[in-house]
Amino acid sequence: MGKRKIISQLPHEIIVNILSRLPVKTLLRSNCVCKPWRSLISDPHFARLQLIQLQKNSNVNLHQVLLSSNPLVSMDYEAYNGGEDESKVMSELEYPAAMKKDSDYDVDLVGSCDGLVCLLLDDEEFISWNPSTRESRALPETTSVLDATFSYGLGYDFSTDDYKLVRVCCPINVSDQTKVEILSLKTNIWRATSHLPTGIEVNGNGIFLNGSLHWLAKKVISQTKIVIIVSFSLAEEKFQEVVAAPDHLEENNVAVLGISGDCLCLFFECNEGLYEGWLRKEYGVKSSWTRLFSNPVDPLPGYKILAECIVPHKNWESSDRT
Amino acid sequence: MKSTPKKIILRSSDKEIFEVVEAVAMESQTIKNLIEDVSSDDVIPLDNVTARILAKVLEYCKKHVDAAAANENKNTTDDELNAWDADFVKVDQNTLVDLIMAANFLNIKSLLDLTCKTVADMIRGKTPEEIRQTFNIKNDYTPEEEEEVRRENQWAFE
Numbered sequence: 001m002g003k004r005k006i007i008s009q010l011p012h013e014i015i016v017n018i019l020s021r022l023p024v025k026t027l028l029r030s031n032c033v034c035k036p037w038r039s040l041i042s043d044p045h046f047a048r049l050q051l052i053q054l055q056k057n058s059n060v061n062l063h064q065v066l067l068s069s070n071p072l073v074s075m076d077y078e079a080y081n082g083g084e085d086e087s088k089v090m091s092e093l094e095y096p097a098a099m100k101k102d103s104d105y106d107v108d109l110v111g112s113c114d115g116l117v118c119l120l121l122d123d124e125e126f127i128s129w130n131p132s133t134r135e136s137r138a139l140p141e142t143t144s145v146l147d148a149t150f151s152y153g154l155g156y157d158f159s160t161d162d163y164k165l166v167r168v169c170c171p172i173n174v175s176d177q178t179k180v181e182i183l184s185l186k187t188n189i190w191r192a193t194s195h196l197p198t199g200i201e202v203n204g205n206g207i208f209l210n211g212s213l214h215w216l217a218k219k220v221i222s223q224t225k226i227v228i229i230v231s232f233s234l235a236e237e238k239f240q241e242v243v244a245a246p247d248h249l250e251e252n253n254v255a256v257l258g259i260s261g262d263c264l265c266l267f268f269e270c271n272e273g274l275y276e277g278w279l280r281k282e283y284g285v286k287s288s289w290t291r292l293f294s295n296p297v298d299p300l301p302g303y304k305i306l307a308e309c310i311v312p313h314k315n316w317e318s319s320d321r322t
Numbered sequence: 323m324k325s326t327p328k329k330i331i332l333r334s335s336d337k338e339i340f341e342v343v344e345a346v347a348m349e350s351q352t353i354k355n356l357i358e359d360v361s362s363d364d365v366i367p368l369d370n371v372t373a374r375i376l377a378k379v380l381e382y383c384k385k386h387v388d389a390a391a392a393n394e395n396k397n398t399t400d401d402e403l404n405a406w407d408a409d410f411v412k413v414d415q416n417t418l419v420d421l422i423m424a425a426n427f428l429n430i431k432s433l434l435d436l437t438c439k440t441v442a443d444m445i446r447g448k449t450p451e452e453i454r455q456t457f458n459i460k461n462d463y464t465p466e467e468e469e470e471v472r473r474e475n476q477w478a479f480e
Contacts, residue, residue, distance in 0.1 A: 014422060021438065029450055034454070034460065
C-alpha cells in the first residue's frame with residue numbers, strides 16, 4: 001500500500017515541461033492552483049519555453065492577423081471561407097489596459113514578434129502588448145526630436161533574451177544620416193545606435209525573421225532609385241545584408257514584406273496591372289526569389305483597402321484565398 | 323555470419339536483473355553513456371528505478387526500436403505507434419509519476435515527452451479546484467490572496 005504520489009512533488013524542470021504544453025487560458029487559471037505554480041508560470045524564462053512548445057505543436061493555429069485600427073480587430077484568416085460567416089473571422093479585441101480608454105487614438109501596429117505586439121498611439125506613445133495574456137504596458141517615449149519619417153520593428157535578441165523596438169529615422173533632408181534608435185524592453189531605455197549609409201530610405205515596418213529585422217527600402221543609384229531589402233541584426237545592432245528585390249519591382253510600386261514559414265515574401269502591384277507574390281528561399285543566398293503567383297488586380301475583392309494588412313500573413317498552401 | 327546482437331544487463335533498485343538487446347538499452351541516453359564507461363560484461367545498476375517500472379520502460383523502448391526498424395521497411399505507420407503510446411500511458415497516477423521520473427533519470431526524451439503531455443492533457447480545461455483535486459495539491463493561498471489572483475486573470479475564467 002504505497003503513499004499516494006503527488007505530481008507537484010516532481011522536480012521543477014519537469015513541472016515546467018508539463019505546464020509549458022498548456023494553452024494560455026488554462027495556464028492563467030493555473031496561477032490560482034498554488035503559489036509555486038504561479039511563480040513558475042510568471043517567470044519570463046517560462047514564457048520562452050512555452051513559445052518553443054507552441055511552435056512545435058502543429059495543431060495550434062498560431063496565426064492571427066491584427067489589424068491596425070481603432071477599435072482593434074483580430075482576424076483568423078484560417079477561418080475565412082469565402083465571406084459567408086464573418087463572425088468567426090473577425091473579432092474585436094479589448095483595448096490593452098495600458099491604453100487610456102477615453103481617447104480617440106490613431107492606432108498603428110508598428111511591430112510584432114513571438115506574440116508580443118507594439119502599438120504606437122497618435123505617433124507618440126508606445127505600448128507593448130501581449131494579446132494572448134492581455135498584459136500590456138506603456139513604454140517610454142523617445143526624447144529625440146527629428147525631422148524625419150520613421151519606420152519601426154519589434155524583434156527578439158537571443159543573445160540577451162530581450163525584445164527590442166527599433167526605430168529607423170530617415171531624415172527629410174536626404175543628405176543627412178539615417179539614425180537608428182533602440183528601446184530594450186528589459187532596460188526600458190532608448191539609445192541611439194548605428195546608422196544607415198546615406199542614400200538608403202527605409203519604408204514601412206520591419207518583419208522579424210531569423211534574428212534580424214527586415215525592411216523594404218529604396219536605394220539611390222545615380223539618378224534612379226531601386227527597391228532593396230535591408231536587414232538589421234538585433235544581437236549585433238547593425239545593418240547587415242542588403243538584398244535586391246525582383247527586377248521589375250519599381251520604386252513607385254506599392255509593396256509589402258511578409259513571412260511565409262521560414263522565408264521572406266514580397267507582395268506588390270507591378271506596372272502592368274498585375275499583383276504578384278514572391279518568396280525568398282534559402283535565407284542568405286543571393287537571387288533566390290521564386291514567384292508564387294501573378295494575378296490581374298481587378299477581380300481581387302477589397303484589394304485596395306485590405307491588401308497591406310492581410311497579405312503579409314497569408315497561408316500559402318491555399319492559393320485561392322485573398 | 324551475422325553476430326548475435328550484444329546484450330546489456332541492467333539491475334533495478336530492488337535487485338532484479340533485466341537482459342536486453344543493446345539497441346533497446348541505448349534508447350536511454352543515461353544507459354548509453356554508462357555503457358561507454360563500463361566493460362561489456364558488467365551489470366549496469368539503476369538504483370533509481372524499480373523492477374516494476376523498469377519493465378514498463380523497457381517495454382516502451384523495445385516497441386519504439388522495433389517500430390523504427392519496421393518503418394524503414396514501411397511495415398508500420400505512425401498512427402499505430404501513436405495508438406500504442408496512448409494505451410501505454412493509461413495507467414494510474416502513481417505509475418505515471420514513476421514513469422516520468424524514470425524517463426527523466428534514464429533520459430529517454432520521447433517517453434518524457436509522452437508522459438508530460440499526458441499530464442498536461444489531464445490539466446487542460448480544468449478549473450483550479452479540479453486541478454488541485456486531481457493531483458492532490460494543497461491550496462496555499464488565503465481566500466483573499468486567491469480572490470486577487472483570480473481577478474488578475476479574470477478573463478481566463480470566462
